[in-house]
Amino acid sequence: MIFEKLKDVNESDLAELLTDFQKIMKRESFSKKELLHKEGTVCNHLFLIEKGIARSFYYKDGKDITAHFAIENGTITAIDSFIQRKNSRYNIELLEDSEIISISHQDMHDLLQEKPQYEKYIRIFLEQIYIDLAERIEDLLFHTAKERYDKLVESTPNLLQRVNLKHIASYIGITQETLSRIRTQV
Amino acid sequence: MIFEKLKDVNESDLAELLTDFQKIMKRESFSKKELLHKEGTVCNHLFLIEKGIARSFYYKDGKDITAHFAIENGTITAIDSFIQRKNSRYNIELLEDSEIISISHQDMHDLLQEKPQYEKYIRIFLEQIYIDLAERIEDLLFHTAKERYDKLVESTPNLLQRVNLKHIASYIGITQETLSRIRTQV
DNA sequence: AAATCTATTTGACAAATGTCAAATAATGAA
């Protein structure tokens, strides 16, 4: 299932939506370290990870900060830019050789114009990612670095094997050294 | 303008939407300290603040944590519960005597069934609040407590005069004592 | 395998923030 966030919606409606979305999806292979999106430009695509792993990141005081990871069946884009049509501060980078499906903003916009009944699913998608984000805020506010780390490991067990420690560290808002120390604690 | 987040959309479309939404809006007066929503129940309303101020909060290890403030023209709900139709961890409390407009989930659902063209506006609304939330995450991750405080003061200057320090402190993720010290620094 | 590059860990110390208790200030009720 590609639109992971829509998995609970009515299946027959969804089938039609998928058919229409298939038409505007473009599948492509990319190598590790390639950028799907570069900062300073408007992000015109929503990416679905079919195989592989991607992260969005940006630079804060010269430091590379991971904002989001996406693995198989997940989605990623420079969300602020994709929504607001303004230049993005984010880069999107592949951390493994990957198979990526991309949907252009324009195509999606056109499809929604043509079939406004799909707005509902976009709305549901947004609701889901909003909830995810709200949970992340709670996490940052009310859990220690160790708790955040444990929670991430639990929710995405094999992320650690696939991603550098420094990316995990910046994602949970701590330095690499602190994360290293946390891991060795019993 | 009540739907603050929709202010950039096409005005003629919006006028019709507003007319329809007016029909499902209920205006009510509440006193300071009243709860618009109580934790442990499903939140069935979206609230618009016409006059006054509200906050959503919950308890973490016995401590009262503010998740969100809403002042005039803003919206508030127990968003996780409103979206997912499950019991909420949040309470919504009024911090002043207030005039509140409420929209029931059911009425909104029915209206969207009847006029699916409005889905688009809900989508835009969600996009906007998603961006707000994403900014809040960046804020928490990459700004010091003092920077977060200054930013809040700048974005909502009179919040301080209207809200207890402890609520501001928990909102920006620090203790009341730390906030008190931050404020006296030059 | 050796050399090189990259990732992770460790040490020593500094800075930021938290905790708990108490003092002071502000507010609201009698």
Added chain:
DNA sequence: TTCATTATTTGACATTTGTCAAATAGATTT
């Protein structure tokens, strides 16, 4: 106004996390 309650500030100290430098471990290339 006075008293009682609530809000804010301050002090002393503990804990968490950051910074910078160096050491070690692991991976990749030759």
